[in-house]
Amino acid sequence: MRATCWYGKRDMRVEEVPxxxxxxxxxxxxRVTSTAICGSxxxxxxxxxxxxxxxxVLGHEFMxxxxxxxxxxxxxxxxxxxxxxxxxxxxKCGFCQAKAYTLCENSNPNAWIAERLMGHSxxxxxxxxxxxxxxxxxxxxxxxxxxxxxGPIKVPSHxxxxxxxxxxxxxxxxxxxxxxxxxxxxxxxxxxxCGPVGQFAIRCAFLLGAEKVIAIDDVPERLKMAQxxxxxxxxxxxxxxxxxxxxMTGGRGPDSCIDNVGMEAHAPLPIMAYDRIKQxxxxxxxxxxxxxxxxxxxxxxxxxxxxxxxxxFVDKFPMGSVMNRSLTIKAGQAHVHRYMxxxxxxxxxxxxxxxxxxxxxxxxxxxxxxxxxxxxxLDNCIKVVLKPDxxxxxxGASARDQSYTVVH
Amino acid sequence: xxxxxxxxxxxxxASSSYDEVDYxxxxxxxxxxxxxGKKLARGLGWFSIGLGLAELLAPxxxxxxxxxxxxxxxxxxLYGLREIAAGVMIFSQENPxxxxxxxxxxxxIDLASLGxxxxxxxxxxxxxxxxxxxxxxxxALDVICAKQLSNGDRGIHARASCIVNREPDEVYSFxxxxxxxxxxxxxxxxxxxxxxGRYHWVATGPAGMSVEWDAMMVADDPGRVITWRxxxxxxxxxxxxxxxxxxPGGRGTIVRVNIEYNPVGGVLGAAVAKLLGEEPEQxxxxxxxxxxxxxxxxxxxxxxxxxxxxxYFEQRxxxxxxxxxxxxxxxxxxxxxxxxxxxxRAEGRMMQP
Numbered sequence: 001m002r003a004t005c006w007y008g009k010r011d012m013r014v015e016e017v018p019x020x021x022x023x024x025x026x027x028x029x030x031r032v033t034s035t036a037i038c039g040s041x042x043x044x045x046x047x048x049x050x051x052x053x054x055x056x057v058l059g060h061e062f063m064x065x066x067x068x069x070x071x072x073x074x075x076x077x078x079x080x081x082x083x084x085x086x087x088x089x090x091x092k093c094g095f096c097q098a099k100a101y102t103l104c105e106n107s108n109p110n111a112w113i114a115e116r117l118m119g120h121s122x123x124x125x126x127x128x129x130x131x132x133x134x135x136x137x138x139x140x141x142x143x144x145x146x147x148x149x150x151g152p153i154k155v156p157s158h159x160x161x162x163x164x165x166x167x168x169x170x171x172x173x174x175x176x177x178x179x180x181x182x183x184x185x186x187x188x189x190x191x192x193x194c195g196p197v198g199q200f201a202i203r204c205a206f207l208l209g210a211e212k213v214i215a216i217d218d219v220p221e222r223l224k225m226a227q228x229x230x231x232x233x234x235x236x237x238x239x240x241x242x243x244x245x246x247x248m249t250g251g252r253g254p255d256s257c258i259d260n261v262g263m264e265a266h267a268p269l270p271i272m273a274y275d276r277i278k279q280x281x282x283x284x285x286x287x288x289x290x291x292x293x294x295x296x297x298x299x300x301x302x303x304x305x306x307x308x309x310x311x312x313f314v315d316k317f318p319m320g321s322v323m324n325r326s327l328t329i330k331a332g333q334a335h336v337h338r339y340m341x342x343x344x345x346x347x348x349x350x351x352x353x354x355x356x357x358x359x360x361x362x363x364x365x366x367x368x369x370x371x372x373x374x375x376x377x378l379d380n381c382i383k384v385v386l387k388p389d390x391x392x393x394x395x396g397a398s399a400r401d402q403s404y405t406v407v408h
Numbered sequence: 409x410x411x412x413x414x415x416x417x418x419x420x421x422a423s424s425s426y427d428e429v430d431y432x433x434x435x436x437x438x439x440x441x442x443x444x445g446k447k448l449a450r451g452l453g454w455f456s457i458g459l460g461l462a463e464l465l466a467p468x469x470x471x472x473x474x475x476x477x478x479x480x481x482x483x484x485x486l487y488g489l490r491e492i493a494a495g496v497m498i499f500s501q502e503n504p505x506x507x508x509x510x511x512x513x514x515x516x517i518d519l520a521s522l523g524x525x526x527x528x529x530x531x532x533x534x535x536x537x538x539x540x541x542x543x544x545x546x547x548a549l550d551v552i553c554a555k556q557l558s559n560g561d562r563g564i565h566a567r568a569s570c571i572v573n574r575e576p577d578e579v580y581s582f583x584x585x586x587x588x589x590x591x592x593x594x595x596x597x598x599x600x601x602x603x604x605g606r607y608h609w610v611a612t613g614p615a616g617m618s619v620e621w622d623a624m625m626v627a628d629d630p631g632r633v634i635t636w637r638x639x640x641x642x643x644x645x646x647x648x649x650x651x652x653x654x655x656p657g658g659r660g661t662i663v664r665v666n667i668e669y670n671p672v673g674g675v676l677g678a679a680v681a682k683l684l685g686e687e688p689e690q691x692x693x694x695x696x697x698x699x700x701x702x703x704x705x706x707x708x709x710x711x712x713x714x715x716x717x718x719x720y721f722e723q724r725x726x727x728x729x730x731x732x733x734x735x736x737x738x739x740x741x742x743x744x745x746x747x748x749x750x751x752x753r754a755e756g757r758m759m760q761p
Contacts, residue, residue, distance in 0.1 A: 003727065020728040023710045053713070055725030072706065090705045094573050094659055106701050109714040110723075112690060124711065127726065134713020134726040144728065146709065 002388065003057045003140035004367040009047035010375075012368045017057065020136060020144035025070035028148030030084060034161040035062035035138050035364070037384050038086075038169055039195045040262070040309045042375050044129065048263060048285070049311055051113055051130040059139030060086035060126040061168040063161060066152075067142070075149040082152035084145050085336035086169045088124035088135060091150035102333035107146065108133045117312065122333060139367055141388045153340045156348070162355035162385060163347055166200070170383075171354050172339035174200025174260070177307035178208050180330035181256035188212040188249055190297060191231070192290040193260035193308060194222035196357050196383045201258050201307070202229040203352060214248060216241055218266065221380040225357070236268070245297045253299035261290035262308025278315055285312030295321050295329075306331035357383045363390030445556035445670070449504040452553060455546075456495030456511060463488025475535025476525040483521070490514050508554035515547035563645070563670035564678055566688035570696040572703050573660040576652040577631045582703055583650055583663075584634060586625075592698035592708065594691060594717065607636075611644070614671075619643035645670045663699070665692060694718055 003017045020029055038061050043049050063083040066076050076082070088108075089101035096104050104123035108114065111121035113131040124146075127137015136144065145152060155164045174197045181189055189205045191198055194217035205213045206229075215226035218237040226233050234244045245254060263286035266272060275287035294304050295318050304327055322329065346352050359382045362370055370384040463470050467481035467488070494514055498507030522540045525531050556563070572579050582588055586599045586607050597618070600608040605625040613619040621642030627635040627649075637647035646669035653662045667688075671678035678688075698708045713726045715737040729737065 001728075005725075005727065018728045018730040018733075020712075021734065023715075024707050026705070026707070053723060053725045055727055057712075057725075057727040090701075090709075092573065092704045093700075094571070097573075106697075106705055106709060109697075109709050109711050109718055111697060112693060112718060113720075115693075124709075130713050130723055130726065134711045134723060136712045136727045142728075144712075146711075147705075 001141035002364055003136070004059060004364065004386075005054075006044055006052060006056045006058050007054045010045060010371075012045065012058075012371050014365050014367050017136075017140070020142050022068060022070045023144065024146055025072040026147050026149060027070045028066050028073055028076055028145045028152065029068035030062070030064045030082065030138075030143050030145050030152070031067045032062050032064040032138055032141055032143060032388050033081075034064070034165045035059050035140075035386050035388070036165060036168075036170075037061075037139070037367070037370055037374050037386070039197060039374075040128070042371070043263060043309060043311065045371050045375055046264060048279075049129045050117070050285075051110075053130060053134075056127065056129070056134075057136040057140055058127040059137035059143075060128055061165065061170070062126075062138030062143060063155070063165050063168060064143075066148075069148060073148045076152060076154075080154050081157065082154055083164050083167045083340070084126075084138065084143070085151045085153075085167075085172075085340060086125055086128075087151075087333060087336055088126065088133065088146050089150055089337060090147055096150070099335060099338045101335045101337040110134055125333070139364065139386060141364070151337060153344065155344065159347060160355070162358055163353055164344065165385065166196075166354040166357070167336075167340050167343055167347075169334070169336065170196045170357070171200050171343055172336045173197050173307055173334040174202075175204040175339050175343060176332070176334040177201045177258045177260060177305050178204035178210075180305035180307070180332075181205070181208075181210075181258065181303050183208040183210050183256065185209045186211045187255040188214065189256050189258065190214045190216065190245060190254035190294070191226075191258045191260060192216050192265075192294055193262075194219065194226045194233075195260065197307065198222075198258075198260040199225055199229060199357050199382075200354070201260055202226055202231045205258075206230055207346070207351070214245065214254065219377050221359075222382060225382060228356075241293055242297055249299070253297050253302065255299055256303040256305060257294035257298045258305045259291045259294045259308045263287060263310045263312075265289035265291075267293075275315070284315040286310045286314050288314035288317065292316065292318055295327065298325075298327055301326045303328040303330060307334065309333075358385055360384040362386060364388040365390075445553055446504065448549070448553045449498055449508055449557060452511060452546075452550060453495045453498035453504065453507065456491045456498065460488045460491030460493075460495060463491060473535065474522070474539035475532035475537075476522070476539075477528055477530035479530070480525075487514075487518065487521075490517075503557060505554060505557035508550060508557055511550045512547065512554055515543060515550055518543050519547065563668060564688050565666070565668045566692050567664070567666045568689060568692040568696050569662060569664040570693075570700050571655050571660050571662050572700045574703050576654050576661040579661045579663060579703060580631045580634070580652045583652075583699075584628070584630075586636075588702075592702055593695045594698075606639075609638075613644070621646070663696065665696065667692065 001017060001019050002014055005013050005015055007013055022029065041058055044052060044058060066078055066080045066082060069076055087102040089096050089104040090106040093105040102123045107124035108121050110130050110133055114121035117131060122132065124133030124135055126135050178201050183189065183205060187210050189210045191201050191213060194215050198215065202213050202215055213231040214234060215231040216234045216236055217223050218235050223233040223235060234241055265287045267289035271289055275289060278284045279287055291306060298304050306329065347354065359380060360370065362384065364386045367386055370386060373379050373381040374384055463484050467484035468478055470484050471478045471480060491514065494507055494510045497510055498504040501507055522536060522543065526536055587601060589596045589599045596609065596611045598610045602608055607623050609623055610618060610620050621644055622639045623636050624639060625636050627633060631652060633649065633651045635649040638645050648667040651664045655662050701708050712728060713723045715724060715729055715733065716722045
């Protein structure tokens, strides 16, 4: 089959790899109909995620049809159309039972690597480095999906791929970012980063009762999309974020702040230079400018919600501001399984159509180009959807399927 | 890794500290019978006697070889006597630790003398440096061997713990069936129940060599503790203890494992193994993780990258494996409990295109 493979910094290749097999009896094989590139994939693309190996298949936002299931899969039938959550969760450990799926204790065979870096290990993730398991990802024609009874959610046929695909990650991630703010009616929420997750965070903040949402970025088309979602915007290239936010909130600061940016923040030159140099010298792994700013701007007693991805260590963290001003910091990889059903319901009700965020659609073969325009914000790119059967008729009867049956 | 103080009690014996695991007391003598350390000590004992005789009988030759002044023959003869005494000590004791430590002291004196000689004008600096390097190397060996033989530091001691989301009785029962070990202990290939609480173990040692031993269960307190130790003539002397304790708040069972063994190839072998990523506590952590997976989800989870193991050098790229690669992976214990050959997948379902 064809798959998008990582070969190093800004070196993605679509190449022929073996078809996935059932390795555990709770696995399913899914034939991918749509897959997307996530902003967090760019951290690997830009070479900031440790424990990558040349040839790793990336991709953790994907959906498709079930074409094979292991003996111990009971909830899925062949041919069913499913969206697969990006975290891999067993459903049976204490954390899964507490619905903290990205903390699953059983789904990361490489837990020891994560333990060395972070003290304890999070769950396994599709196509997201070896320290989160080393599972092949979904920017491919087929994917092996472990714990198929626990993760994949069946989607009704009247909804298109583009309407439901983002249940795999960015929609629940944006939702959890907003949910962690514990929004009360009348709240003002500030959102750093207007990429795809930020766009969902804006809309979810309104859904959860925010009165005002202020979105911060410096990419015009992203700010425009944020405004379309009802947010007021700050372009950090043009305005001082702290001063502008204080002006907009009467000097008190936003009730809660969401950091959708993570480890590769862009910032005004002197701070950017400081963090870039330290990152290059390996004195810090992450550039936490958005997080620092969110903390400094948040109102006394407010909540800073961190949903942007950090990998390792940050520098100049304003702990004094957090402690003396009674801030609450909440963070986490989204517990996607928890949100898929209620959010699917929102889509079915017509409360939101997640496809608004898509700016580009292209064949899987064009993945390297897609990474390039997404990473460099070329061609007004905000979100790319890749289609493995671009030229096919969509029912899976491609030449690849013939070769697939031969293997078995 | 926890280092909890624990006051567990079984068969009427109380253990005041988790470090003093019960199986140590159970063996009557502290430490393991250290056959590899003894072998090394015997070798060094013969070396002592040989060098001692040479120093005693041919002090001038020794002085010439080591580059020191030939006027020091008296001192060299004295050192020879010291070497012979250390050798005799090593052979005369059941545990040659004291003899080995006396060799370490002798090495220190030799090194000091060589250092002193370096300041004298009547020395051959090249030969002196060569002799010093040799003595330093032997000193390292002596220290390792002496440490290995000394009480309290005999071989490798590893511990690990995890919480399994199951009742203590169930967790105990699974462990109690030693024949389950190969399903989650990566280096254990087979455990066969010989009856009378005796078991025959087959395991993979460093560089893939096979090691075997018989072991006996020493203590067995249902739902609480199991301890075992190897019998005489084992390839690897070892002992282990596992405790089961209800986790606070009814959150399953805390499993604590303590294992002690004399590594194949001695402490040096273990150091080499460690360099190659074979760290005992790491391995036990991974073993326990698989143990937990089998009890909680019924099988050992495999990812594309970990088909050959979870070690740093064992990782393959996170991409589907070819049929050949899967065939090779099949021999791995991590594959036990799962099977990917198509004939075993008869019950699984596949879509016909």
